Amino acid sequence: MSVNEEETISLIVDGASFEVSLEAEMPLLWVLRDELGILGPKYGCGIAQCGACTVLIDGDAVRSCQVAAGDVWGPVTTIAALGLDGADHPLQTAWIKHQVAQCGYCQSGQILQAAALLEKDTSPTDSAIDAAMSSNLCRCGTYPRIRAAIHDAARSLRES
Amino acid sequence: MKPKKVSSVCIAVLACAVASTSAEEKGNTGSDTAFPTERVTQEMGLTAWAKIHAVASHPRCTNCHVGADNVPLWTRNPGDPPRAHGMAVNAGESRIGAEGLSCRTCHQTSKRPNQVSNAAPHTGMHWQLAPKEMQWTGKSSTEICKQLRDPDRNGGRDADGLVEHILDDMKETGFITWAFNPGGNREPAPGGLRAHLQDMALWTAAGMPCP
Numbered sequence: 001m002s003v004n005e006e007e008t009i010s011l012i013v014d015g016a017s018f019e020v021s022l023e024a025e026m027p028l029l030w031v032l033r034d035e036l037g038i039l040g041p042k043y044g045c046g047i048a049q050c051g052a053c054t055v056l057i058d059g060d061a062v063r064s065c066q067v068a069a070g071d072v073w074g075p076v077t078t079i080a081a082l083g084l085d086g087a088d089h090p091l092q093t094a095w096i097k098h099q100v101a102q103c104g105y106c107q108s109g110q111i112l113q114a115a116a117l118l119e120k121d122t123s124p125t126d127s128a129i130d131a132a133m134s135s136n137l138c139r140c141g142t143y144p145r146i147r148a149a150i151h152d153a154a155r156s157l158r159e160s
Numbered sequence: 161m162k163p164k165k166v167s168s169v170c171i172a173v174l175a176c177a178v179a180s181t182s183a184e185e186k187g188n189t190g191s192d193t194a195f196p197t198e199r200v201t202q203e204m205g206l207t208a209w210a211k212i213h214a215v216a217s218h219p220r221c222t223n224c225h226v227g228a229d230n231v232p233l234w235t236r237n238p239g240d241p242p243r244a245h246g247m248a249v250n251a252g253e254s255r256i257g258a259e260g261l262s263c264r265t266c267h268q269t270s271k272r273p274n275q276v277s278n279a280a281p282h283t284g285m286h287w288q289l290a291p292k293e294m295q296w297t298g299k300s301s302t303e304i305c306k307q308l309r310d311p312d313r314n315g316g317r318d319a320d321g322l323v324e325h326i327l328d329d330m331k332e333t334g335f336i337t338w339a340f341n342p343g344g345n346r347e348p349a350p351g352g353l354r355a356h357l358q359d360m361a362l363w364t365a366a367g368m369p370c371p
Contacts, residue, residue, distance in 0.1 A: 025272060046276070046279070047276060047278045047279040047280065048266035048267075048279060048280035049246075049247075049278075054265075060262065060264065060265070061262075061265050062264065062265055062266075062268070063265060063266050063280070066266055066267075066268050066279065066280055066282070067268055068268075068270060068272055070272075071268060071269070071270045071272070113265075128259075128260060130248070131248070131250060131259070131260030131261055132260045132261050133261075134247045134248045134249065134260075134261060135246075135247035135249065135261060135265070135266065
């Protein structure tokens with residue numbers, strides 16, 4: 001199939017099924033924002049340098065600007081569907097408690113990257129948090145609040 | 161040293177490889193010289209090794225053939241000295257980033273061409289560092305040569321296994337294949353994929369001599 005030929009792609013995004021006709025090479029971020037109108041994932045750099053476009057695919061944090069629509073291998077979760085059974089995810093609660101966001105542009109990516117971390121490790125150390133979050137950039141410099149909020153959310157998950 | 165005869169297995173594998181190489185790959189495989197079927201001397205093997213080493217010591221390979229610190233390298237422009245991968249990335253003992261930030265977060269698994277300059281490259285195999293036993297950074301030609309022929313460090317491969325390793329990579333559009341066609345603004349490894357395959361077959365047929 002040539003690069004510019006459109007095909008029908010089936011996607012599950014935030015629990016809903018979609019069929020879209022587009023070039024399979026189109027980055028998932030473009031599909032989400034321009035085709036499906038899901039605006040949580042943000043365009044930052046387009047080359048996997050900033051993390052603003054982070055979503056979960058089958059639970060793994062990935063940069064949606066780097067995933068071709070035709071390569072999506074599982075259900076996509078954006079910030080809009082992160083909550084648990086209609087309630088906020090502990091990370092979202094902690095984010096509000098610590099007033100993490102400043103301009104907020106990177107925050108949906110930060111929260112989803114942190115969600116992938118807490119899925120694997122509910123007692124992350126500072127260094128584990130730094131390692132997992134090291135490629136999600138925040139130009140406002142909210143890193144100390146991000147780290148504190150992740151610790152808080154981890155505590156909530158352990159106690160729940 | 162008495163000349164060695166090229167193994168029939170090796171010739172058969174190479175013949176299949178050349179025949180099955182896709183049209184796209186053919187455009188990026190460099191030299192199109194026929195595989196020699198005459199007896200292979202040690203001198204021919206050492207000549208082939210020199211070309212293999214030129215590939216193995218290129219940043220397209222060494223940037224992920226790093227040591228036990230598990231820190232991949234970056235090379236921004238051709239000729240630049242490699243430096244630590246940005247974002248403080250450490251692939252961990254798992255060598256795939258499982259302990260912290262997965263390589264796959266940015267480096268997708270996809271056989272599609274790499275087209276965007278400076279974007280995270282992808283291959284048809286899950287992105288990962290080479291085993292630390294196969295560290296090539298800071299190693300001499302002789303050291304890398306001895307690594308490659310040592311089954312205890314090369315994944316238990318014999319001579320044919322080393323050639324098949326490249327063939328398997330070609331089928332999967334893996335890291336070796338990508339190194340010769342990295343896309344974007346990245347400098348490819350020297351010589352071309354088919355030439356590299358032929359050099360590996362020659363070197364192994366010659367008894368894997370090291371300088």
